[in-house]
Each structure stands twice: as C-alpha cells, then as structure tokens.
Amino acid sequence: MTASQSVAEDLAGRLYEGAPVYVVSREKIREFARAVKAQAPAHHDVDAARALGHADLVAPPTFAIVVAQAADAELIQDPTAGIDFSRVVHADQRFTHHRPIVAGDELTAVVHVDAVRALGAGAMITTREEIADAAGEPVATAVSSLLVRGEE
Amino acid sequence: MTVTFAELEKGQGIGTRRIEVTRADLVRYAGASGDFNPIHWNERFARAVGLPGVIAHGMFTMGAAVQLVTDWIGDPGAILDYQTRFTKPVPVPDAQDDAAPDTGGTAITVTGTIGALDAEASTVRVDLAVTAPDESGKDQKVLVKAQAVVRI
Numbered sequence: 325m326t327a328s329q330s331v332a333e334d335l336a337g338r339l340y341e342g343a344p345v346y347v348v349s350r351e352k353i354r355e356f357a358r359a360v361k362a363q364a365p366a367h368h369d370v371d372a373a374r375a376l377g378h379a380d381l382v383a384p385p386t387f388a389i390v391v392a393q394a395a396d397a398e399l400i401q402d403p404t405a406g407i408d409f410s411r412v413v414h415a416d417q418r419f420t421h422h423r424p425i426v427a428g429d430e431l432t433a434v435v436h437v438d439a440v441r442a443l444g445a446g447a448m449i450t451t452r453e454e455i456a457d458a459a460g461e462p463v464a465t466a467v468s469s470l471l472v473r474g475e476e
Numbered sequence: 477m478t479v480t481f482a483e484l485e486k487g488q489g490i491g492t493r494r495i496e497v498t499r500a501d502l503v504r505y506a507g508a509s510g511d512f513n514p515i516h517w518n519e520r521f522a523r524a525v526g527l528p529g530v531i532a533h534g535m536f537t538m539g540a541a542v543q544l545v546t547d548w549i550g551d552p553g554a555i556l557d558y559q560t561r562f563t564k565p566v567p568v569p570d571a572q573d574d575a576a577p578d579t580g581g582t583a584i585t586v587t588g589t590i591g592a593l594d595a596e597a598s599t600v601r602v603d604l605a606v607t608a609p610d611e612s613g614k615d616q617k618v619l620v621k622a623q624a625v626v627r628i
Binding site: 352355356358359360361362363364366367376377378382383384385386389390393394410413414415416417418419420421423424 | 495501504505507508509510511525534535536538539540542543545546547550551552553555556557558559560561562621624
C-alpha cells in the first residue's frame with residue numbers, strides 16, 4: 325500500500341455488477357420520506373398511493389440514491405480503482421425515472437464508470453447506475469459526479 | 477389540487493418553502509440513506525478536513541428541496557427527472573440549549589419557478605432556487621441548476 329494513492333488510469337469504462345438485489349419495503353420508503361421531510365400521502369399511506377394509480381407506496385424522487393450508493397460500494401471498495409473515499413466530494417447528481425420506485429420492487433443496480441478526468445491533483449469521476457426491476461425492465465438511471473480531491 | 481397544462485406559463489412561481497434543518501435531522505438522514513460520513517455529524521472531524529463545521533448531506537438538501545414540487549403536483553410519481561449541482565455546503569450549527577438537542581440548526585429556502593414547457597410531452601421543467609446561510613450568516617446558493625421535469 326502506498327501513502328498517496330490515485331485514481332486508476334483505466335477506471336473509465338469499467339462495470340460493477342456485483343450488488344445484491346435491493347428489496348424496497350414500505351417501512352424503508354416511510355423512513356426515507358421522513359428523513360427528507362416528505363409528507364406527501366403517497367409515501368406513507370398505501371390507499372393514497374393506490375388512489376394515484378400506483379401499485380404500492382411511492383418512493384421520494386431521490387430515493388434511488390440509496391440503491392445507487394449501495395451499488396457504488398463495490399467501486400469505492402475496489403482497491404484497484406484507487407478511490408480514497410475520505411477525499412470524495414459529491415459534485416452533482418441526476419435521477420431519471422423510467423417509472424416510479426414502489427414498495428415491493430426488487431431492484432438491481434449496475435454501476436458504469438462513464439468518465440474520469442484529471443482535475444488539478446485530483447480527479448472528477450462520473451458514474452451511472454442503471455437500476456432495473458426483477459423483470460429486467462429499467463426503473464431509474466442515476467448519474468453522479470464525484471470529485472476526488474488530490475493530495476496536496 | 478389539480479394542475480392543468482393550459483394554465484401554466486414560463487416564469488410562473490410554484491411557491492416558496494423554508495425547511496428547518498437541525499443536527500438531529502442529519503442523523504436521521506444518515507440512518508435512512510446509509511451515508512454515515514462523519515462530516516455530517518462530528519464537529520471536530522468536519523473542521524479537521526477544512527469545513528466550517530458539520531454540514532448537511534448534499535443529498536439531504538436535494539431530497540428535501542424537491543418536496544415543494546411534489547406537493548405542488550400532488551403525485552411524487554410525476555417527477556420524471558431531477559438534477560442538481562452541489563455548489564456550497566450548508567453548515568448546520570449545534571443546538572444552543574443543552575436541554576433541547578433537537579433545536580438550533582439552520583434553514584434552507586426553496587423557491588420554484590416554471591423554467592420551460594413541453595406541450596407535446598405534457599411536461600414542465602421546474603427550476604428551484606435553493607439558498608441557505610453560510611457560517612457568517614450570508615445567504616448562499618447551495619444548489620445550482622436544480623431542475624425537476626414534471627409530467628402534467
């Protein structure tokens with residue numbers, strides 16, 4: 325192990341597909357909704373969600389981050405990627421919902437490292453998590469830019 | 477409430493909301509999201525890495541800010557796309573009253589405006605202006621290009 329690690333030059337283009345299935349529960353949706361102060365009834369009350377045409381409780385619009393970051397752990401913990409998580413700053417985030425995430429979903433996320441660009445002594449890494457349901461249908465796409473600050 | 481496409485126009489406001497944020501809220505978000513980075517709960521650690529003190533999770537701010545849009549449209553499943561850049565940290569001061577640790581903190585202000593309309597897709601883009609005071613009390617834009625695409 326070296327004192328100063330740096331992001332692997334060949335990181336861009338890598339895929340991480342080892343994340344276990346994420347089962348979305350009603351209680352997790354309610355807990356996450358409370359944590360972002362989301363009071364819309366469709367997050368908390370099954371009848372309210374069904375009245376809007378959803379199969380079950382609807383997750384808040386940023387809930388996919390939980391699934392995406394759980395999958396990112398494989399990238400962050402990959403010693404050959406060279407990412408020092410204590411130096412990571414979240415620079416931007418985007419979610420595209422192909423359909424709403426609802427309680428009962430069994431989701432898988434595949435992490436794509438789309439770009440790595442040197443930024444001073446550090447690097448900006450763009451990851452894309454493609455989240456799909458048990459049938460393999462796309463549910464959400466999360467795109468994150470992570471700034472890994474360089475060693476001074 | 478029902479929002480109809482015909483009554484919307486570019487530049488129209490959808491409202492303003494003030495969101496109180498305490499240290500207890502950050503602990504709640506850490507637990508719900510799985511993001512336990514100590515910069516969000518440990519003052520000494522946050523200062524040691526050059527921050528003004530404990531700061532909110534960027535994803536907390538992003539997640540809380542969009543509630544203005546959810547409550548306006550009535551269905552969280554109508555938010556098709558949501559993105560932002562994280563530009564400035566949101567410092568969250570400790571409670572001043574030893575007997576009331578779930579007090580103190582700061583407040584995030586969110587204002588939403590219709591930024592664009594797509595009649596063919598029946599979607600609108602809501603642009604969010606999101607500000608919070610920095611450590612000296614001066615209001616800063618903490619999210620930039622915070623945009624939600626909503627199906628009407």
